[in-house]
Amino acid sequence: MEDLAKIFYLAATALFIFGVKDLAKVRTSRRGNGLAALGMLVAVVTTLVAPEGGIQLDWKWVAGGLILGSLLGALLARTIAMTGMPEMVALFNGFGGAASLLVALSVFAGEYLGGDASVPAALTQGLGVDGLGEGAALTWTVAVMLSVLIGAVTLTGSLVAMGKLSGKIPGRPLLLPARHLLTFALLGAAAWFAAQAGWSATHQEAQCALYTLAALAGILGIMVVLPIGGADMPVVVSLLNSYSGLAASMAGFVIGNSLLITAGALVGAAGLILTQLMCRAMNRSLLHVLVGGFGDGDGGGDTSGYENVKSAGPEEAAMVLEAAEKVIFIPGYGMAVAQAQHVVKQLAQELESRNVEIRYAIHPVAGRMPGHMNVLLAEADVPYEQLFEMERINGDFRDTDVAMVIGANDVVNPAAIEDSSSPIAGMPILHAFEARTVLMVKRSLSPGYAGIKNPLFERENCLMCFGDGKEFLAEVLAELKKN
Amino acid sequence: MLLLLLTIFLLAIFVGFELITKVPPTLHTPLMSGANAISGITVVGALACARIGFGPEAQWLGVAALVLATINVVGGFLVTDRMLKMFVGKKRKR
Numbered sequence: 001m002e003d004l005a006k007i008f009y010l011a012a013t014a015l016f017i018f019g020v021k022d023l024a025k026v027r028t029s030r031r032g033n034g035l036a037a038l039g040m041l042v043a044v045v046t047t048l049v050a051p052e053g054g055i056q057l058d059w060k061w062v063a064g065g066l067i068l069g070s071l072l073g074a075l076l077a078r079t080i081a082m083t084g085m086p087e088m089v090a091l092f093n094g095f096g097g098a099a100s101l102l103v104a105l106s107v108f109a110g111e112y113l114g115g116d117a118s119v120p121a122a123l124t125q126g127l128g129v130d131g132l133g134e135g136a137a138l139t140w141t142v143a144v145m146l147s148v149l150i151g152a153v154t155l156t157g158s159l160v161a162m163g164k165l166s167g168k169i170p171g172r173p174l175l176l177p178a179r180h181l182l183t184f185a186l187l188g189a190a191a192w193f194a195a196q197a198g199w200s201a202t203h204q205e206a207q208c209a210l211y212t213l214a215a216l217a218g219i220l221g222i223m224v225v226l227p228i229g230g231a232d233m234p235v236v237v238s239l240l241n242s243y244s245g246l247a248a249s250m251a252g253f254v255i256g257n258s259l260l261i262t263a264g265a266l267v268g269a270a271g272l273i274l275t276q277l278m279c280r281a282m283n284r285s286l287l288h289v290l291v292g293g294f295g296d297g298d299g300g301g302d303t304s305g306y307e308n309v310k311s312a313g314p315e316e317a318a319m320v321l322e323a324a325e326k327v328i329f330i331p332g333y334g335m336a337v338a339q340a341q342h343v344v345k346q347l348a349q350e351l352e353s354r355n356v357e358i359r360y361a362i363h364p365v366a367g368r369m370p371g372h373m374n375v376l377l378a379e380a381d382v383p384y385e386q387l388f389e390m391e392r393i394n395g396d397f398r399d400t401d402v403a404m405v406i407g408a409n410d411v412v413n414p415a416a417i418e419d420s421s422s423p424i425a426g427m428p429i430l431h432a433f434e435a436r437t438v439l440m441v442k443r444s445l446s447p448g449y450a451g452i453k454n455p456l457f458e459r460e461n462c463l464m465c466f467g468d469g470k471e472f473l474a475e476v477l478a479e480l481k482k483n
Numbered sequence: 484m485l486l487l488l489l490t491i492f493l494l495a496i497f498v499g500f501e502l503i504t505k506v507p508p509t510l511h512t513p514l515m516s517g518a519n520a521i522s523g524i525t526v527v528g529a530l531a532c533a534r535i536g537f538g539p540e541a542q543w544l545g546v547a548a549l550v551l552a553t554i555n556v557v558g559g560f561l562v563t564d565r566m567l568k569m570f571v572g573k574k575r576k577r
Contacts, residue, residue: 016521017498023517023563024503029510030567033517037560040524047527055534058542062533065546069526069553076554077561082569088562089516092523096555099525102548106532110541139485238515245522249495253488255528261488262495263524269499271518277506362508370511371566378569389508 008046009259015039016263020270043259052257082379083336086369090162090237093244097154100247101214104147107254108197108210143253145194148210149217150247156221157240164230165237165368171230172451176223183223190216224290231410231450232289234369235278239286242271281364281428306445306453312463314472318479320437320463321347324401326357328393330430331373332366334407334442338469341380344406347477348382360386361393361403361430363411394431403435407469409448412438414456424450438462441469513566520559526552 016039022032044066051057073092080088163169176182193216196209228236245267252260279286312320321327329348335341348358360382366373374387397403405412412432415422432438433456440462447453456462465472506514529552532545 013495016524017502020499020502020514020518020521023514024506024510026507026510029513030564033513033560033563033567036517036521040521040526040556040560043524043527044530047530051531051534055531057530058533061542061546062530062549065529065533065549066553069550070557072550073554073556073558074561077558077565080562085562085566086512088558089512089519092516092555092559092562093519095551096519096522096525096559099523099529099548099552099555102544102551103525103528103532106529106537106541106544106548109544110532110537234511238511241515241519241522244519248522248525248528249492251525251528253492255531256484256488257528257531258488258491260524260528261492263521265492265495266499266502267518267522269496270502271499271515271522273500273503274506274511274515274518277503278511281508281511364508364511369515370508372512374509375512375566375569 002050002052005046005050005052006258008042012039012043012046012259013262013266015042016266020266043263052255082375083339084166085375086234086237086367086372087162087166089369090158090165090233090240093237093241094155094158094162096244097151097158097240097247099151100147100244100251101151101155103251104144104151104254105210105214108144109207140254141198143250144210145198145213147247147250147254148214149190149194150243150250152214152217153221153224154240154243154247156218157225157243158221158237160222160225161233161236161240164225165233169226171233173229174226176227179223179227183220186216186220186223190220228289229450230368231365231448234365235275235286235289237369238271238275238278239290242268242275245269245271278365278370281370306457309445309457310463312439312465314465314475315479317439317463317465317472318476320402320439321351321356321404321476322354322480322483324351324356324437326400327351327359327402327404328397328400328432328435329358329360330363330366330403330405330408330412330432331360331377332363332406332408332411332448333368333372334409334469336367336372336376336407338407338471340406340469340473341376341382343470343473343477345377345380345382347473347480348386350477350480358386359388359393359396361390361432362387363390363408363430364428366408366411390428390430397431397434400435402437402439403430403432404439404441405432406441406473409442409454410450410452412456413448413450413452413454415452415454418455423452432456433459433461436461439465441465441467441472443468513563516559516563516566520556520563523552523555523559526556528552 015035019032019036022028193209193213197206245264249264414433416424416427416429529548
């Protein structure tokens with residue numbers, strides 16, 4: 001039975017590997033997600049039928065926990081609006097980290113407080129504290145501490161990221177004085193309490209030290225994410241996702257379970273690669289993101305004092321669009337907030353019926369997550385073939401009549417190319433400024449997530465269309481239909 | 484046993500590094516979300532913690548871990564599928 005369970009665990013691992021591989025390709029991504037989910041089902045059922053180490057499951061708790069978790073998870077996943085997707089991923093990620101943290105705490109409590117009642121799996125696997133040799137006990141203790149540390153950092157870090165993504169916590173970087181020093185002091189204190197927990201004389205002391213470690217790690221997670229600007233949150237969530245994989249892997253060492261170790265390590269490593277890919281898309285180094293403070297106002301941070309800004313009402317915008325032959329829409333987070341994607345689609349259809357060529361330019365980090373805009377536009381039934389990634393469309397702005405920017409700002413900020421002192425210098429942008437006319441649909445002249453001035457607004461060829469994205473576009477559409 | 488576990492840990496890390504090399508930006512978020520659901524594998528560890536005769540404190544912590552991990556797994560896979568259905572399903576129709 002034990003061996004059979006091991007084989008099923010292996011099958012689950014294989015399903016995870018193929019799942020992640022398929023998820024990375026557009027054609028197979030849905031199947032990939034299905035394969036990974038199947039792997040998870042295999043893993044859970046195997047554990048229920050034949051738990052490792054011959055332990056006896058407490059069925060009423062197991063069933064209750066699984067049912068409650070499934071219901072809550074399904075409810076959250078079904079009811080969340082497409083615009084809230086990034087926050088939801090951050091929240092789920094935080095839960096994963098918390099679960100690894102709790103597993104380590106639970107096993108630690110069991111080892112010390114109820115250790116004689118039954119033999120924990122970790123012990124029979126040769127990883128128990130009281131069991132075999134110094135080396136194994138040391139590794140086990142380190143694994144518990146790392147589970148607690150990484151799990152708690154993932155939990156609070158994800159919650160802060162979620163707050164920033166949803167706007168409940170200000171997106172701009174929050175900088176504490178001497179924060180790097182404070183971070184290192186916290187790390188040091190965490191290490192000290194970890195040692196206390198591992199080598200305390202009494203169970204009570206060890207338990208106290210471990211909870212203190214969890215609390216310190218929680219504060220650390222908050223401290224590390226707070227100074228990072230909202231525009232970098234996708235990268236942070238991806239990195240925290242990698243952490244939650246590592247935490248699961250460490251929890252695997254704690255209970256001596258090979259499936260947790262492999263699956264967690266897979267996610268940890270693949271998550272790190274994904275984080276790097278995302279950084280590259282923004283032309284920022286991971287270290288830069290983590291040090292934080294991006295867009296805190298020094299260098300080009302002056303958001304006031306726009307001169308010669310021209311604005312246009314719906315009638316004027318409609319006239320500009322009517323005369324155009326080629327139009328490129330550039331959606332941003334503002335479109336998501338205003339829920340304007342359906343109006344955008346209607347406007348595009350109206351223009352297409354007048355033989356205007358319509359395309360959409362998608363910046364890799366437009367919105368709060370890569371792919372955020374694709375999801376929203378797909379929801380509005382925008383044909384996939386009209387969506388263009390930045391590299392493929394950037395050369396075409398030169399002979400485009402109108403670039404219509406809807407609720408985007410930083411991703412079209414020419415300062416990234418022209419002003420080397422700008423905080424976003426070097427970030428790849430959409431060359432909207434090269435279009436004959438730029439229509440900026442925006443609530444006000446306020447800065448974007450990076451918190452910096454956008455010189456595009458002052459350009460000769462730029463018209464500011466102030467207003468709520470949805471309302472403004474609806475008025476433009478009405479104007480167009482009049483003629 | 485310990486050495487064996489460390490070995491598979493390292494091997495899994497290497498597999499993870501090699502697994503994805505180029506991902507279209509469209510898939511960054513779904514991939515992150517799917518991988519996140521996989522990291523909910525802690526659910527297996529949480530199940531082991533909800534065992535009999537392990538002390539009430541350990542059991543409460545274990546059940547809390549079980550609920551959170553299950554939310555992560557079920558919610559994670561469903562959200563990923565919802566996202567993917569949006570733009571992958573559309574393409575097939577055409």
